[in-house]
Amino acid sequence: MKYLLMIYENEKAWESKSKEESEQFLGEYFAYTDSVQKSGNLIAGEALQPTQTATTVRVRDGKRLTTDGPFAETREQLGGFYLVEAKDLDEAIALASRIPSARLGCIEIRPVWELSESAG
Amino acid sequence: MTDLPSLLEQTWRADYGRIVATVIRVMGGDFGSAEEVVQEAFEAALLQWPREGVPKEPRAWLLRAAKNKAVDRVRRGGRLGARVDALEVIARLEQELASPLDGRDWQDHPDDSLRLLFTCCHPALAEDIQVALALRTLCGLTTEEVARAFLVPAATMAQRLVRAQRKIRDARIPYVIPEADALAERTRGVLHAIYLLFSEGHAATEGTELLRTDLCAEALRLARLARSLLPLHPEVASLLALMLLHHSRRRARVAEDGGLVLLDRQDRSLWEAEEIEEGLKQLDAAMALGAHGPYTVQAAIAALHARAKRPEETDWEQIAALYGRLTELTPGPVVELNRAAAVAMARGPEQGLALVDDLESSGRLTAYHLLPAARAELLRRLGRWREAEAAYRRALALVRTEPERRFLEERLREVLASPPSSA
Numbered sequence: 001m002k003y004l005l006m007i008y009e010n011e012k013a014w015e016s017k018s019k020e021e022s023e024q025f026l027g028e029y030f031a032y033t034d035s036v037q038k039s040g041n042l043i044a045g046e047a048l049q050p051t052q053t054a055t056t057v058r059v060r061d062g063k064r065l066t067t068d069g070p071f072a073e074t075r076e077q078l079g080g081f082y083l084v085e086a087k088d089l090d091e092a093i094a095l096a097s098r099i100p101s102a103r104l105g106c107i108e109i110r111p112v113w114e115l116s117e118s119a120g
Numbered sequence: 121m122t123d124l125p126s127l128l129e130q131t132w133r134a135d136y137g138r139i140v141a142t143v144i145r146v147m148g149g150d151f152g153s154a155e156e157v158v159q160e161a162f163e164a165a166l167l168q169w170p171r172e173g174v175p176k177e178p179r180a181w182l183l184r185a186a187k188n189k190a191v192d193r194v195r196r197g198g199r200l201g202a203r204v205d206a207l208e209v210i211a212r213l214e215q216e217l218a219s220p221l222d223g224r225d226w227q228d229h230p231d232d233s234l235r236l237l238f239t240c241c242h243p244a245l246a247e248d249i250q251v252a253l254a255l256r257t258l259c260g261l262t263t264e265e266v267a268r269a270f271l272v273p274a275a276t277m278a279q280r281l282v283r284a285q286r287k288i289r290d291a292r293i294p295y296v297i298p299e300a301d302a303l304a305e306r307t308r309g310v311l312h313a314i315y316l317l318f319s320e321g322h323a324a325t326e327g328t329e330l331l332r333t334d335l336c337a338e339a340l341r342l343a344r345l346a347r348s349l350l351p352l353h354p355e356v357a358s359l360l361a362l363m364l365l366h367h368s369r370r371r372a373r374v375a376e377d378g379g380l381v382l383l384d385r386q387d388r389s390l391w392e393a394e395e396i397e398e399g400l401k402q403l404d405a406a407m408a409l410g411a412h413g414p415y416t417v418q419a420a421i422a423a424l425h426a427r428a429k430r431p432e433e434t435d436w437e438q439i440a441a442l443y444g445r446l447t448e449l450t451p452g453p454v455v456e457l458n459r460a461a462a463v464a465m466a467r468g469p470e471q472g473l474a475l476v477d478d479l480e481s482s483g484r485l486t487a488y489h490l491l492p493a494a495r496a497e498l499l500r501r502l503g504r505w506r507e508a509e510a511a512y513r514r515a516l517a518l519v520r521t522e523p524e525r526r527f528l529e530e531r532l533r534e535v536l537a538s539p540p541s542s543a
Contacts, residue, residue: 001292088294089244090302111291 009105136260354411364399
């Protein structure tokens with residue numbers, strides 16, 4: 001089953017990190033990505049640029065409305081994600097808890113709606 | 121001889137959870153379908169047994185009937201949970217149905233109830249839903265009964281239960297006993313869920329009744345079940361001991377008018393001797409298993425009360441020391457308040473009052489009626505009437521259950537009738 005692991009953290013926390021701290025943290029991310037790739041769980045994963053680069057778009061009555069900024073202002077922001085294959089929620093929780101940002105922010109785990117299979 | 125409906129009712133009460141636990145497993149973790157086929161099996165028994173006689177192994181018969189209904193349902197192409205492989209389910213069912221009906225069905229897979237308990241109490245489900253689900257599936261309570269336990273309308277509870285079952289299915293919460301590395305943590309979760317249910321029954325935070333013994337009884341059932349399923353886990357034995365020792369005082373704890381009776385004023389002849397004995401035995405068993413966690417300390421405190429034939433014989437020094445230990449294990453203002461009360465009993469109200477004052481000035485319990493109530497009690501014992509009066513009035517402004525309110529009002533009247541303080 002596919003799960004999306006969404007990484008939420010305070011992006012300001014990155015700004016306050018020293019160069020060494022940032023490098024060490026990134027190193028942990030590389031090691032993690034490497035390990036979930038080797039274990040065969042990884043489908044995809046990306047880090048996102050900060051929310052100041054975000055644009056929100058909605059269409060109402062056929063008219064497009066584009067605004068600056070994220071959809072919601074929250075204390076912690078979506079900073080990246082992994083899409084993984086796991087046999088059940090317990091495995092997904094185990095994978096999520098090893099993401100370095102789990103120690104600072106939190107990881108939301110969402111099962112992917114597999115439309116083709118539920119229709120069958 | 122018992123008539124058929126009451127025999128079936130007894131079997132439902134005793135064995136529904138075990139039957140449904142197995143059927144959920146064979147149906148690939150589909151709670152909803154499993155509950156339906158087990159219900160159908162009981163309905164079939166109600167029709168068949170009067171004609172064919174009651175089978176020698178009623179519960180094995182019911183389990184077999186439920187499995188037969190399950191295999192029919194899957195063959196007919198009934199909907200199963202997402203990604204449950206129908207062929208796999210049929211193969212598993214056929215294999216289990218191939219064995220002769222000799223009661224072995226019943227003995228095989230003794231772990232199914234434990235699987236069900238851990239799945240119901242999975243941390244991905246909200247805490248109150250964990251208990252509700254366990255009561256519904258493991259204890260076989262109807263949705264209406266579960267709703268009553270949680271003081272919500274039946275429709276609301278039905279919706280919550282369906283939502284939880286859907287999450288189990290859609291997020292794929294596995295139907296397994298957690299692996300060794302997660303077992304301790306997950307067991308703590310299970311125990312906490314049971315403890316919450318018991319606490320709510322033992323000291324209702326809402327409503328007109330002080331005790332809700334129905335909740336306590338269900339929590340005890342779950343604890344006994346957990347105890348039999350996890351015989352080597354020390355904290356399970358401690359929790360069961362703690363609950364039994366508290367539960368044993370239920371008749372003495374409530375006055376005829378429904379009011380609260382504190383420990384020192386309880387008629388100890390109303391304590392249930394058998395439950396105390398069983399509680400003490402469970403505590404011994406827990407200690408033998410090396411228990412030392414918070415439930416153990418609380419059970420040890422309850423045991424010291426249970427052993428005192430009269431209030432004056434209570435070993436308050438020991439109890440104060442145990443509360444000291446408890447503040448280390450589970451730091452929190454409520455535990456500290458209890459410790460202050462024990463210290464007051466062991467070493468005099470002044471020392472207790474000093475601890476209560478510390479707690480009050482820390483500002484952590486400002487909305488909790490028991491803080492001013494404890495203060496008032498100590499001031500009353502010191503004869504500082506006017507201060508006691510003020511503290512009782514503060515407690516009354518915060519109290520939320522009717523019996524506790526009446527108790528505080530009575531104490532306030534006593535204080536008002538006392539001679540003016542010389543201080």
